[in-house]
Amino acid sequence: xxxxxxxxxxxxxxxxxxxxxxxxxxxxxxxxxxxxxxxxxxxxxxxxxxxxxxxxxxxxxxxxxxxxxxxxxxxxxxxxxxxxxxxxxxxxxxxxxxxxxxxxxxxxxxxxxxxxxxxxxxxxxxxxxxxxxxxxxxxxxxxxxxxxxxx
Numbered sequence: 001x002x003x004x005x006x007x008x009x010x011x012x013x014x015x016x017x018x019x020x021x022x023x024x025x026x027x028x029x030x031x032x033x034x035x036x037x038x039x040x041x042x043x044x045x046x047x048x049x050x051x052x053x054x055x056x057x058x059x060x061x062x063x064x065x066x067x068x069x070x071x072x073x074x075x076x077x078x079x080x081x082x083x084x085x086x087x088x089x090x091x092x093x094x095x096x097x098x099x100x101x102x103x104x105x106x107x108x109x110x111x112x113x114x115x116x117x118x119x120x121x122x123x124x125x126x127x128x129x130x131x132x133x134x135x136x137x138x139x140x141x142x143x144x145x146x147x148x149x150x151x
Contacts, residue, residue: 003033006046007066009055052081059090066090069097087111088120096123104128 008026030046049055059065069091087097087109094113097120100106108123125136 002042003044005044005064006030006033007049007055007058008046009049009052011050052086056086056089065092065095067092067095069095071097071099071101084120106133 008029010022026046026048033044033046047058049058069087088111091097091111093111095111097109097111098106099109105125105127107125109120110123112119112121126133127136128134
């Protein structure tokens, strides 16, 4: 699979909270996708954004929406934006958003690609319990009583 472009969002990449270690890590990350790419004539640009709103604006201006959106434990960012609106506006039709968060939970969401519907559809949601991944519904029915509240 060829990666056409990578867009990273993190306040650590610049601004007032600029961290040299984050920028170094970003350069190393970008290097993984550059190795040999230019030799084949297939550059893979890596762009950084300081906020979800910055990325959302860039997508609106360029039309370069994402095929895959990775949301890795972005709890503080989710509090500041309308998450569904953001996902819908930055994903291409048929694009997928993969969410990893703490406590251990993973979700796959797809933007509708059919002309008849326009929305986001949750494909799967799983939680990590007792050493394995389980569907959200099976865990909800299998939860034990909280130790704090007793039986």
